[in-house]
Amino acid sequence: MSSQMEVVEETTEVGGGEEFLKNDVYTAAAYGDVEKLKRLVDVEGCSLADPDGIGYYALQWAALNNRTAALQYIIENTHVAAQYGQTAFLYHIVTKWNADPDVPDSDGRSPLHWAAYKGFIDCIRLLLFLDAYSGRQDKEGYTPLHWAAIKGNLEACTMLVQAGKKEDLMVQDNTGLTPAQLASDSNHQQVAIFLGNAIRIFDRLYGGSSQFGKLSKLGHAPLLWCTIIALLATYMYSVIPGFNIWKLSLSGLFAWLGVFLATSGLVMFYRCSRKDPGYVKMNPRNSRNIRDDEPLLKVDLGNPALLAGNWSQLCASCKIIRPLRAKHCSTCDRCVEQFDHHCPWVSNCIGKKNKRDFFMFLLLEVSAMVITGAVTIIRTVRDPAAPKRFVAWLNYSATHHPGALSFLITDFFLFFGVVALTIVQATQISQNITTNEMANGMRYSYLRGPGGRFRNPYDHGIRKNCSDLLINGYNEDVEHPEQPSLSALELGMIQMASDRAL
Ligand SMILES: [Zn+2]
Known part of the structure; x- marks a missing residue:
């Protein structure tokens, strides 16, 4: 004493x-x-x-x-x-x-x-x-x-x-x-x-x-699914019959390649919307099952995340200490690893485990749109009776190729949105950063380097970032060797931790 x-x-x-x-x-x-x-x-x-x-x-x-x-x-x-x-x-x-x-x-x-x-x-x-x-x-x-x-x-x-x-x-x-x-x-x-x-x-x-609650949880995925199928059907009914597939012409093959890409895209769409996006396991001893005299068990005292002062990793809803790049999605009511965003069009979160499917879906649909669009233009322009002037051609196509023209117009308007999204995703994949991190970057301490400037410790260079996602299916949360210096708070927490051990 x-x-x-x-x-x-x-x-x-x-x-x-x-x-x-x-x-x-x-x-x-x-x-x-x-x-x-x-x-x-x-x-x-x-x-x-x-x-x-x-x-x-x-x-x-x-x-x-x-x-x-x-x-x-x-x-x-x-x-x-x-x-x-x-x-x-x-x-x-x-x-x-x-x-x-x-x-x-x-x-x-x-x-x-x-x-x-x-x-x-x-x-x-x-x-x-x-x-x-x-x-x-x-x-x-x-x-x-x-x-x-x-x-x-x-x-x-x-x-x-x-x-x-x-x-x-x-x-x-x-x-x-x-x-x-x-x-x-x-x-x-x-x-x-x-x-x-x-x-x-x-x-x-x-x-x-x-019933209504369940319906709204479906999101827009069924609508998008039907739109793609309807477009594909219009294309196959109105455009493809213009080519003689038995002659195996180059344009005929090209026309069917568009169908193949769009269908593969739909497979990716299905996988992306049905897959577990990377939900973080809930605490099996969730608050409601725990006895009142065991409050200590709710917090893992030695968790390095807490010792380092990363309080943002506590999820008050899931009652877990989540990985650094995970975020709670209020629509799914779960924490998702490498949370990118919740996509209402696929009715699912985009995260660690379905980001590749999402990107492949976008990429395949963009390619399909380019090819089917080009094929449709060729089909309508190659009509020997079609006039040369644009307005006259438009009037002629509206009466002689109504299906092909409506397909072309829809394809054209959807194209820009899908391309923009694909470019954004491709850029982020090349830097190994999520949409959420891009939007809220400065709120996350792990994205701040010395001097408070933005720093992405998970960027391992374009080649590794892309190959890890496209070949392995995801990027591991491995930090680049360059370690930041300890802040005063981190030092304080380590002090407190050693104190607690006494
Ligand atoms: Zn959560």
């Missing part, structure tokens, strides 16, 4: 104080002086969420010296951690000391209220992960979502909505206002629109008649 007392003396020296017993929360905690601790926190407004000069928290001083009453007091004040955005501290307390993440303060506000109010995304994520109750109303009737809406924090709102239920959007405060109405009153139009849409999305996915 005396050695720990000596550490306390050291602290006072670090702080530069002359007196032996310094008037701070660390000393009060180390000596188990609860009265003094209460006075410092409640009256003088001292923080329990800040470390002292050598990086130790009041909680750790109380723990080191076995001061149970002081510990109890600090744990009951857990919400101060969320108040100051100290996710690491929060994690430490909740996991090590089994503190209840739902303890409300005197205004009825839980740590989740505070985290939502302050917009501390990682804190919100961790609290939701630990099953903090998102429907709690404070004295004013505000839920955490009300607070996030008042502050106009779109990211906080998104996270709360994603992990919550439709009812959370309908909760009224003491004056009868929902989060969407509060956002609108506070002039946060973007948030108000998001919350308004969220109600409709919940309705579409889960509400109404279950």
Whole structure:
């Protein structure tokens, strides 16, 4: 015990104080002086969420010296951690000391209220992960979502909505206002629109008649499927008979190559929409099956992702620590590895395991469109009776080749959209980056290099990026050898981890 007392003396020296017993929360905690601790926190407004000069928290001083009453007091004040955005501290307390993440303060506000109010995304994520109750109303009737809406924090709102239920959007405060109405009153139009849409999305996915819900989950894939089949049928009925296939002319072969490519594209389309895009396995001990006295089991203490401070890898909905490049898809309600985007046209997420199928589908359809388009033009122009002038030719084709002309026009308008998408996908594949990473790049710490500049550690050069995807079917998440320097937070977490091992 005396050695720990000596550490306390050291602290006072670090702080530069002359007196032996310094008037701070660390000393009060180390000596188990609860009265003094209460006075410092409640009256003088001292923080329990800040470390002292050598990086130790009041909680750790109380723990080191076995001061149970002081510990109890600090744990009951857990919400101060969320108040100051100290996710690491929060994690430490909740996991090590089994503190209840739902303890409300005197205004009825839980740590989740505070985290939502302050917009501390990682804190919100961790609290939701630990099953903090998102429907709690404070004295004013505000839920955490009300607070996030008042502050106009779109990211906080998104996270709360994603992990919550439709009812959370309908909760009224003491004056009868929902989060969407509060956002609108506070002039946060973007948030108000998001919350308004969220109600409709919940309705579409889960509400109404279950048959309608199932139908809407199908997305546009059946429509796209029928469009391609209809185009193919039109082409085969109106264009191909113009060529004598038995003569095996070059143009005849060409005409059938278009059909072959379009059909192969459809096979890829089917595979892409039916395949598992790379869903991350759900935690078998999902929150609802776990016993109340086992909160520790919910967080893997030694997970390197958490030790490195990558809080964004916690999924509050799936209750897992997901791989770095995975993202939660709210339509599929699952986390998807190397999440690219959710494609309503194939009614599936595009991720690690079906990205090649998706790209092949695009590539085959683009080639088919070029060939069938060219063949159709040749077919109509080669008609000996067709006039030479464009307008006259158009009129003539409309009466003599209506099927071929309508095919050509549809093909022409669809072509540009498909080509643009194919080029974007090809560019991203060559750089081994996903659409999601391109859109939200700066939000992911793993995409930021020294100096905060964008850096893609998974780019291994065009050749390897492309060959890995096209030959192996996917790119492994292997980082380029060049390692970034440790940030202050990462160092802090490693410190805390070694601490925990004591
Ligand atoms: Zn998820």
